[in-house]
Amino acid sequence: MKYLMAKKVIIIEDDETWKFIYRQQLRDVSDIAIVAEFERAEEAYQHLPQLNPDIAIVDISLPGISGLEFAEKMRDHPSVKIIFVTSHQEEYLSNHNTYGYLILTKGDKKGLLECLK
Amino acid sequence: MDKRRTLLTRFDLQTLTRPELENLILELQQKVPLSASDQVDYAGTTGIPEHSLNEESLQEREERLTALMNHNPSLIFLKDEKGRYVYLNNSYKRQFVGSKDWYGKTDFDFWPKESAELFIKDDRLVLESGVMQQFLEDSRDKEGKRYCWLCYKFPFTDSKGKIFVGGIGIDATERVIAQEALLESEERYRTLVRYAAAGIYEVDFTTGRLTEVNDAMCLILGYKREELLALPASNHLDEESKKLFLNRVKLAQTGQHLDNNIEYRVRKKDGQEIWGLFTSRFRWENGKITGASVIAHDITERKYAEKALREREQKYRLQAEELATVNKELESFSYSISHDLRAPIQAMKGLCSIMMENYSDKLEPELQGYLRRIVTSSDKMGKLVDDMLNLSKISRQEMNVQQISISKIAETIINELQQSDPAKKVEVSIAQNVVTRGDSGLMSIALSNLIGNAWKYSSKTPNAHIEFGEMLKDGETIYYVRDNGAGFNMKFASKLFEPFKRFHSDKEFSGTGIGLAIVKRVIEKHHGKIWAESEPGKGATFHFTLSLTSKD
Numbered sequence: 001m002k003y004l005m006a007k008k009v010i011i012i013e014d015d016e017t018w019k020f021i022y023r024q025q026l027r028d029v030s031d032i033a034i035v036a037e038f039e040r041a042e043e044a045y046q047h048l049p050q051l052n053p054d055i056a057i058v059d060i061s062l063p064g065i066s067g068l069e070f071a072e073k074m075r076d077h078p079s080v081k082i083i084f085v086t087s088h089q090e091e092y093l094s095n096h097n098t099y100g101y102l103i104l105t106k107g108d109k110k111g112l113l114e115c116l117k
Numbered sequence: 118m119d120k121r122r123t124l125l126t127r128f129d130l131q132t133l134t135r136p137e138l139e140n141l142i143l144e145l146q147q148k149v150p151l152s153a154s155d156q157v158d159y160a161g162t163t164g165i166p167e168h169s170l171n172e173e174s175l176q177e178r179e180e181r182l183t184a185l186m187n188h189n190p191s192l193i194f195l196k197d198e199k200g201r202y203v204y205l206n207n208s209y210k211r212q213f214v215g216s217k218d219w220y221g222k223t224d225f226d227f228w229p230k231e232s233a234e235l236f237i238k239d240d241r242l243v244l245e246s247g248v249m250q251q252f253l254e255d256s257r258d259k260e261g262k263r264y265c266w267l268c269y270k271f272p273f274t275d276s277k278g279k280i281f282v283g284g285i286g287i288d289a290t291e292r293v294i295a296q297e298a299l300l301e302s303e304e305r306y307r308t309l310v311r312y313a314a315a316g317i318y319e320v321d322f323t324t325g326r327l328t329e330v331n332d333a334m335c336l337i338l339g340y341k342r343e344e345l346l347a348l349p350a351s352n353h354l355d356e357e358s359k360k361l362f363l364n365r366v367k368l369a370q371t372g373q374h375l376d377n378n379i380e381y382r383v384r385k386k387d388g389q390e391i392w393g394l395f396t397s398r399f400r401w402e403n404g405k406i407t408g409a410s411v412i413a414h415d416i417t418e419r420k421y422a423e424k425a426l427r428e429r430e431q432k433y434r435l436q437a438e439e440l441a442t443v444n445k446e447l448e449s450f451s452y453s454i455s456h457d458l459r460a461p462i463q464a465m466k467g468l469c470s471i472m473m474e475n476y477s478d479k480l481e482p483e484l485q486g487y488l489r490r491i492v493t494s495s496d497k498m499g500k501l502v503d504d505m506l507n508l509s510k511i512s513r514q515e516m517n518v519q520q521i522s523i524s525k526i527a528e529t530i531i532n533e534l535q536q537s538d539p540a541k542k543v544e545v546s547i548a549q550n551v552v553t554r555g556d557s558g559l560m561s562i563a564l565s566n567l568i569g570n571a572w573k574y575s576s577k578t579p580n581a582h583i584e585f586g587e588m589l590k591d592g593e594t595i596y597y598v599r600d601n602g603a604g605f606n607m608k609f610a611s612k613l614f615e616p617f618k619r620f621h622s623d624k625e626f627s628g629t630g631i632g633l634a635i636v637k638r639v640i641e642k643h644h645g646k647i648w649a650e651s652e653p654g655k656g657a658t659f660h661f662t663l664s665l666t667s668k669d
Contacts, residue, residue, distance in 0.1 A: 015460070015464075017461075017464045017468070018460075018464060021464060021467045021468060021471065024471045024475065025467075025471065027475075087459040087460040087463055088456065088459065105463070106460060106463050106464070106467070107463040107464065107466060107467035107470070109467075109470065
């Protein structure tokens, strides 16, 4: 029942530790369900039609296409909400946040939970 | 001693040979109106037409001869066998006898002893030889004035068989003195050349031989003088220099203007090759170069020094380039290190937080304490890494130079500080209209560190005072930020601008110690310098200069 009601989240992150941390941080959140984890943005993009996620938590620096390039491709899936995570939030904020996306510092649990609401 | 020799040896002219002496006399003859053959005319009767001779009375002839004698500027005289004067012309009388009785008197009556002896000796030579002779008589009159006589003396026997010495003396004093001066200056010149430290020589291109060479030149080439004079001059040049030399002569011959100085490689007698600097002046004869006068210096050492210097410069340049590359690599290394360290530090912190939140009921309070300490340390590490990142970002950042107002930047910073800490009472003075060229963003960073420090370190000082100003010293503008806060010990001054150096505990004044390192990089990017003066408890003053030109 939880599964049906919950928001479907995919995580695109190449670092095992961070994937673990996201899982732990979201473990007890009631209306969230992590439906898939990917190490590469290309893979995630391929699986979008089957997964039909509501939210994508995307690391900006990834092997292969970057998180920002992934977001470009996601313009044809406007229903998917993208939350960027990075260790260098200020680098993107200093660009006046032109991307118009949510950008969180990795590990910021409070911020993450707020964005997921 | 022979007086003629005395004259000529007077200025160390031992080298004057008999032919040279005769040359000198010959030259003197050409410069004075009389010649030997003329005298015969004056003294005898050959110039007078034959037909009138018979018609003239003895008295008339006597008158004419006397007129000739007395209007002659030369000294003309006749002495008997014993040196007694029997005839003197007016010139002689006027100059050396005066109104005195002269007939039958000798040279000892009119001349000092030495001069009289000289004259009499020459008279005797003429009488002994029986022919006319020329003498150069260097004499003095009774006042000691010097007279050099070019004197023609001849033996004369009259119809009664009495023997006389006749003489015509031409005053050559000025000529002799001029000649002596010339010889003296030549000698002086020769001495200069001989003992000059530079090599000096003359070369005759028609024979290819040196014609004159001084001691220094012998020393440079390692030959004796005679050896050098005997060898072809081209022997001493290496092949390359020989070509250069021939080309130079060719060019000069066509009228091209050449630099007088040229460097040649030269072979010494022992085979050693040296470098010489040659300053030459060509000698021309009938439109052709026939030789040269040359001054030579051994510049081998200088050449080697120059070469060593060039090599050293090259080495330093390469080292500087290497250093610049290494520096750049280090900068990007520290950038990527600090960049990449951030994520794992945040992950550590994140994991600790999760443990504390999710397992708080299972963890003993002691373990929770440990976890909190790990979180605190991660935070601190994160801050240090951020500082490192900022520092290397400043170094890598491109400058955007324009006209900026430091006064306005300082004001903005003070306002921000004031807003963040409204309770603090600080007296602030900021010099107005301080304008310079610089990167506005970077200067803001530097000044916010400097003023921020002043703010921080005067936070515990009652009547805190912060000042920004400029002053002119030795034509250079020096900016300064001054406070009356905690200050520091000057013995740490050299460490002040090193990254992560701190002189106060975190409890006293918090910070990571990156601020002044950043300030220094910013100032250096503006080609400026920064230094500080302080005394513990009496505040600190940070001075800096900015030297960007309009080209930067």
